[in-house]
Amino acid sequence: MTFPMNTWYVGCTPDEIDSKPLGRRICGEAVVFYRPAADRVAALEDWCPHRGAPLSLGFVQDGKLVCGYHGLEMGCDGKTVHMPGQRVRGFPPVRSFPVVERHGFVWIWPGDPALADPALIPDLHWANNPAWAYGGGLYHIACDYRLMIDNLMDLTHETYVHSTSIGQKEIDETPCTTRTEGDTVITSRYMDGIEAPPFWKMALRANGLPDDQPVDRWQICRFTPPSHVMIEVGVALAGHGGYDAPAQAKASSTVVDFITPETEHSIWYFWGMARSFKPEDAALTAQIREGQGKIFAEDLEMLERQQKNLLQWPGRSLLKLNIDTGGVQARRVIERVIDAEQAGTGSTVAEALTTH
C-alpha cells in the first residue's frame, strides 16, 4: 500500500450523492456513497451480499440502500435489514466505512473504523464562514497521488505549465524555503515589486484595485497528511506590507487541494479556491472557478505522461533539488505514517506524527 488508510480523505462532494448513490473507488476499495436521509451520509462496500451486484446501481428507500437487482435492503452498518420473501438474519455483512459530511465535503476513512475520529478531519476555517466564498471542482487523473503533491509543493511549474495565467519568470528566479512543523510541511516564496500575471490582474480588478502597478506576490504551500495541500496565494500593491498588507491593498485567496487515491496510479483530485474578498459575488466565484478549472487542467497531461514514464523506467531515480524539498518532506511524512500503520500500532495519522 502506498497510501495511509487510517485517515480521512475527501470521498465526494455533497451534490454528487443528492439524487442517487455514487459508486467510487477510494484507496483501492469499491465504495458506494449515499444519503440515507437528506441530512445524512453513509458509505458501504459496493457489493450486494446476495449475488455480488454493485449496490451503487440501486436506490435509497426509507433510509435503506436497496439493491437494484433483486431488492435486498442494506442498513448503514452494512447489515442486510430486509429482502422480499427472505429471512436475512444470516446474511453476511459488508464493510461500512466511517463517513462525515463537513466543510462542504464528504469525508471517508478507508481503514480501521475503530480509529475513525471525526475530530481528526481538518478544520477548514473558511468553510461556512460568510466572510469567505468557495468554488471548486473534481478531476480524475491517472497518476500516483504523490506526483500531485510534488506538483503542488513546487510551484516553479507555474512558469512553464501555466505560463499564460499565473506563471511568470520571477517564480523560477526566486528561491523558496521549506520547513516542517510537526505534521505540516510548508514551502514559501515571496516575490516583491513584480508585475502581476494575468490571473492576478483580474483578481486585483475584481477587488477594485489597479492592475498596472508593481505588486508583492506570495505563495505559501501547506501540506498535511495524508494528502491535503492548502496554498495561500496573493498579491498586494507594492509597499503595503506584502502578505501582511491590509485587505484593501491586496487580493488573496487559498488554493484548496484534496487528493484522494483511487488506485496506486490514479486519483480523485478535488481542487478549489477559497477567498475573503467579495465573498457575496457569486458571478465572481463562478468566474474564478472556471479560470482555475482551465489552469488546473493544464497539469493533467503532464502528470499522466510523467506517470507513464515512471512506470516505463521503474529503476530510474528522480532528482531532489531545493525546489523539490516540499514534496520530498511531504513524502517523508507519508512514509512515517504508513510505517506506523503497517507496524500494527493502530495509530492514526495524527498519533503517528506526534510520536515521531
Added chain:
Amino acid sequence: MTFPMNTWYVGCTPDEIDSKPLGRRICGEAVVFYRPAADRVAALEDWCPHRGAPLSLGFVQDGKLVCGYHGLEMGCDGKTVHMPGQRVRGFPPVRSFPVVERHGFVWIWPGDPALADPALIPDLHWANNPAWAYGGGLYHIACDYRLMIDNLMDLTHETYVHSTSIGQKEIDETPCTTRTEGDTVITSRYMDGIEAPPFWKMALRANGLPDDQPVDRWQICRFTPPSHVMIEVGVALAGHGGYDAPAQAKASSTVVDFITPETEHSIWYFWGMARSFKPEDAALTAQIREGQGKIFAEDLEMLERQQKNLLQWPGRSLLKLNIDTGGVQARRVIERVIDAEQAGTGSTVAEALTTH
C-alpha cells in the same frame, strides 16, 4: 473450461451471413461462419493456413471461402482446395465445425465433431409454424454466461431492473417453485388477480382484450443445457383459468434466450419472443421486438458490473436463496455435463444427463 463444448450453441442468425462471412468467437474458438451456397452454412477456424490471416475478411466464390489476403480457397471441410499458382495438397487443414441452420438460427458444435448429432438441436415448436410469430435480437455482454442464466431463472429482478415495463411488486411477493425433470430445470411463479404491468397491458390491447381488469399472470422458466432458457409468460383475464385459459381470454408468449459463451467472461446473447396471438401482424412483431430490446438492455449494465465485482472479489461466495434455486440447479446440470466431458467419456450433453 467453464462451459460444455460437446453441445449445440446458437452461433449466429441466418441474416448475419447472407452477404459475407462472419468472424465470431464462440466458446473461446475463433470461428468464421459463411454460406457456401444460399441454402447452406459452414464454419471453420478463422485462420488461413498460408499466413494466418483471418478467413472472415475473405469472400465466398463457387462454394469456396477465399482468403482475402492471397486468394487461398478453403473447402467446407477445412482443407485447402486451391490457391493460384500453388500445389495445395500438403497444406495443413483447419478445424471445420459442425453447423446446422434450423429453426431460424445457425447452430454450432464447438467440441468433438464426431459427437455432433443434429437430432440434439432443441426442437423449437413455434419456429416455422404459421400460428406463431417470432422477433428477436442479439446483445454482446461482458459477463460469464452463467450470470445470464441466473438472471433468467430468477425473475424477481424484473421488479427492480424492469420496474417500468414488466416489473411489479407482486413478483417479489409471490414465491416461486423449482423442479428438475431430467435435463430440464423449471422455475414457476403464478400471480392471481393482479393488475397487469405496462408491457402486458399493451399485449392485452394488441390481443383485443381490456387492459383495466384484474389478471392472472404466470412465468414458467425452463432451462436446458448448455444454456438455453425458454420462459412461458402471459396474463389471462382473472377467473378464466390463468395459464390454462382459452386463447381468447389471454395474452401469452415464450421468451426465447440462447446464451452462447464468447469467452469465460463474455457472451453472445440471442433474445427474442415467440407468440401465438396475431402472428400475421408484422407491425406488432416489430413493436414487441423493440420493446423487448429496450427491456433486455436494462440488464446489461447490471450484469457487466456484477461480473467486474466478482472478478475483483474472487474469494467471496454468493448466497443461494430460494429465488436462486433455478440458477443453482441449472449450474449443477452444467457441472455434471462438464465433468462428463472432462472424464473423457465422450458423451454428449444428452447422454451425460440421462446417465446421471
Added chain:
Amino acid sequence: MTFPMNTWYVGCTPDEIDSKPLGRRICGEAVVFYRPAADRVAALEDWCPHRGAPLSLGFVQDGKLVCGYHGLEMGCDGKTVHMPGQRVRGFPPVRSFPVVERHGFVWIWPGDPALADPALIPDLHWANNPAWAYGGGLYHIACDYRLMIDNLMDLTHETYVHSTSIGQKEIDETPCTTRTEGDTVITSRYMDGIEAPPFWKMALRANGLPDDQPVDRWQICRFTPPSHVMIEVGVALAGHGGYDAPAQAKASSTVVDFITPETEHSIWYFWGMARSFKPEDAALTAQIREGQGKIFAEDLEMLERQQKNLLQWPGRSLLKLNIDTGGVQARRVIERVIDAEQAGTGSTVAEALTTH
C-alpha cells in the same frame, strides 16, 4: 529483440518537428525528436532527469530543449545545460540518439551511437532530384514489422486486398522470381500484354498515353535491411520493351516503404511514391498521394487482424510458398543482422551483411 538496433530507421518526416518537439516510440525506445535550429535535428530520450516528465511536452529555446514542467534545459548531447536556480553539473544525462535529416526524412539510429555512420543511410537517388517528384504519408499499424515486409515482398495480395485499384488476376497467375544480392532481396514479376488496372490507366492518362491498349506491367521489389522496401512498378504500351521502354511509352514509379518498429507488435509505416514523369505537376503528386493513401489503408485491417491471429496461436507455423520467398529471404537477412548484433561483434548492418 526482434529488430536490429544498430541501423538507421526513418524516425519522422521533417514537417513533423517544424513547430514543436515530437514524442515517438522507436524500437521500444521513448524518443523526443526536435529541431535545435531550423536546419538541424536532434533526438533524446523522452525523459527529463529532474522528475521524469516527457521532454516532448516542452519547447525549444535558443537551441535547447526546455522541459515543459520545471524548465530544465537539455543540450543535444543529452546533458542538462541549465535550470533556473540550480547547479546542473551533476545531473544524470539522458541518451542522445544519432539523427540525420536527409532525403526528406529524419533518420535515427536507436542502437550504439559509436557505430552510427551517416554513410550507411540509404541513397535515395530520386530525392532532391528535380526530375523526380515524391509524395507520401505515415500510418501507425499494430503489427510486427516483418508482417509488413512480407506484405510488400509478395504482391499477389494486390489481387485481393487492392482489387479495385492496382490488383488484377494476372498478378496471381504470373510466377515471380526472387534472388538475393548481398544485403538485398529482389522479387520480380513481369506481366506482358495485359489490360492496365484502374490506377495505372490513370497514370497512363496523366502521362499523355492511351489507357485502352495492352500494356506490359512490372513489379520489382527490393528489400534492404533493416526494413526498407523499394518497389519499381510501371506499365509500358505493349511492344515497346516493357521495363526498358523509352519514357514516352510508359508510366512508372517507385513505391517507397520505410517500416520502423514502434514495439514488437506495432510499426510506423512511412509510405510514398517517387515518379519521374511530370515531376513539376504538384496537383498530380497530390492526386497520386491520395490514391496511394487509400490503397495502402486497405492493408491495415488485414495486417492487424493477422497479427492478432498470430498472437492467439503462437505455436502455429506459417507456410512458405514460392510467393513468400521474398519475405522469407528478407527475414533471413534480418536474423543474420540480429545474430551479429547479439554476438556482440558490434558490427553494423552493412558489416554484418558483407561478412556473411
